[in-house]
Amino acid sequence: MTGTQLIPTERALALIGGEPSDANLRRYLHGIPGVDAVGLEQRAAALGTRSVKTTSKAWALDTIIKLIDLTTLEGADTPGKVRSLVAKALTPDAGDPSCPRVAAVCVYGDMVPYAVAALGAAHGDPDKGGVSVAAVATAFPSGRASRSIKLEDTADAVRAGADEIDMVIDRGAFLSGRYGLVYDEIVAVKEACKRPDGSYAHLKVILETGELNTYDNVRRASWLAILAGADFIKTSTGKVAPAATLPVTLLMLEVVRDWYRLTGEKIGVKPAGGIRSSKDAIKYVVTVAETVGEEWLTPHLFRFGASSLLNDVLLQRQKMASGHYSGADYVTID
């Protein structure tokens, strides 16, 4: 099907074989091969034993920085805090101008104008050297609000200049089998991402895998989100434990790989929450490279949703350059 001009919904309808009703979606999603939990975790653990050293490690560390969505999602966020975050995003390592920038800053919707203003000329596509603004929307993190509120939440962030929208799915609806509702909502939010000029903000769909509980559910939710038009599938809000895990991310990467085989279209994956060390992040880089290929290691196809990860990567990066470890006071807090 590579190269066909079907828009996502039409293609989805063709794949589902009918209207996106609960019954049709159920038939499609439950026809996807199951996941063996033991085998999946074994594979993830095996990928985690790759030994990434010297030049490979240096490349991986820089790549991780370029893939970070530097995040602050607190009730206590202020314009000042967001400006500080943006400064960190633009100049991660004050002592090393060669250090790459992160991909995006990720904030609540009402903070988008401050992030846009703080970025100024640097605001832009991370694939072209800019830093994007990502906003969480749709009554993040619970998603428990009416459809109209969620859509307005999204549209408001897009109007304010958000390049990317991180939405949450209705986990309650998903777990009770109302797949049609989840599907429709993603389609509607995607439409709310539309700008006046006809372009769309990138849509990341958060599955909140910690609440889906089984790997079979994660796989089905991933397919459902992609069928409905997600540009990215994202593991977690970071507000629910467990957040991102390596097996869950591996599983989502496998879905993305299968979608690419089926349609020729590349979907992004974003593990978020709980990835704090360079060592862990490198395991994710390895998993991406060995599952979907290295070409996925670009900002429009893979992101880390993280905050404290950046400083650990910077410390490792400094260590590689100087040969010795420094300390927490040699990287800046944002």
Place this chain on the structure above:
Amino acid sequence: MSFLEYAPAPESQSILHLKSDYGLFIDGEFVEGQGTPFQTISPATEKHIANIAHASEADVDRAVAAARRAYDTTWSRMSGSDRGKYLFRIARLVQERARELAVAETLDNGKPIKESRDVDVPLVAAWFFYYAGWADKLDHAGLGANPASLGVAAQVIPWNFPLLMLAWKIAPALAAGNTVVIKPAETTSLSAMIFAEILQQADLPAGVVNIVTGAGETGSALVNHGDVNKVAFTGSTAVGRMIARSTAGTDKRLTLELGGKAANIVFDDAPIDQAIEGIVNGIFFNQGHVCCAGSRLLVQENIHDEVIERLKARLSTLRLGDPLDKNTDIGAINSREQLERIRELSDIGEQEGAERWTADCAIPENGFWFAPTIFTNVSTSNRIARDEVFGPVLSVLTFRTPAEAIAKANNTPYGLSAGIWTDKGSRILAVADKLRAGVIWANTFNRFDPASPFGGYKESGYGREGGRHGLAAYLKPAASASAIAAAPAKPVTAAKAQNASEGAAASARAASSVTAAKAKKASK
């Protein structure tokens, strides 16, 4: 440079303190052999590692005599709990020297360090820990109260898992109260020599374990020795047959763990990504040098093309090369001889009309290598579907119904293992029930645990190793007359055992009720 080429991450060899020459380990000491020493090489580089002693018939005789002496004077008279202490101590020392053992194994055998480090050596320790626990609980081994040991066990092991096979053989034998003479495979004696050092470190009474190195004639002298009570062999079916013939008519007890041609059955409702991993692990683990390898992939016809496509994509990510590199997935073939056999059978596969596909990977200049290979369009009558290749070569066959899968899986002279991949639990049970194989894995493959018995049907041998069943190979019921004559049926007290082994300070130390920690301290 591509990230996936990963910068070299070699495991350091500096932890090894190899000697230039290794003797035989007889009666607790390293002694010279009477035969002409041979060299052991690294199959990855063909470089010389060390010289290994060659045990002559007279050497074997000395080793068996030492084992007999140790059996009569010490080991058979020691209480189970004291034997257990030695086994626990060996297990801990294996853990302490794990990295050294892993590096030695990888250097000598050619298997990837990640496998020797994460699979072989941890399992070796697990095996000793497991049977250490059995040593004082033999009443519950299923042979009634006070089962008796057999005497001297002659054990011959293969080159594919040198140290692990040694553990499989020695741990249950010692736990049950037997003494041992063991012969490692000619190409992989090194880790057994380090293990001998561990036995010295553990103060195991002299003669309880003797290690004789050498080739086929050494093994033949050992299994045909008149004073051994038990023969245990792991290796090829051809040699197993010879041993069965030569031990027939003697009162030697025999267990054989021989070849295999396992079917790995993938149904169309299988968890597909994990099944692909299981196929890879089933046949490419340890370069396919695994007797229970899933060398015949039986895949349901309606998913054949998809499985093969996914499998090829996955195989393209396997990294072949320096076994000591921590990122190597496929190491070296153990010997030139084995490489020739794999090549020959693969060529026959092509001649017989099967379609050959080989992963695209660079082959190092020196050493013995064979890239992961799969054959499709294989018929059940093809030799690659019948003969054990013992290499990284997978034959793919198809089936349409569960009944056909079972019939094809069983249509082999072997019967060591099988795999079933399906999301449907009832099908796993129904199919497993009809497969004639000793080990059946469901939605996994090549998993080993000391608590699980392992062994074959038909030409894959007889007897079981591992678990409670593994003890039965080294015990006999107390009621038999010879048991009463050969050893005191009642466990002797610790004090008596001490007296009996007067002069053997080491055994007295362990036989007394010192704590494990004290015993370890004393042995240093």
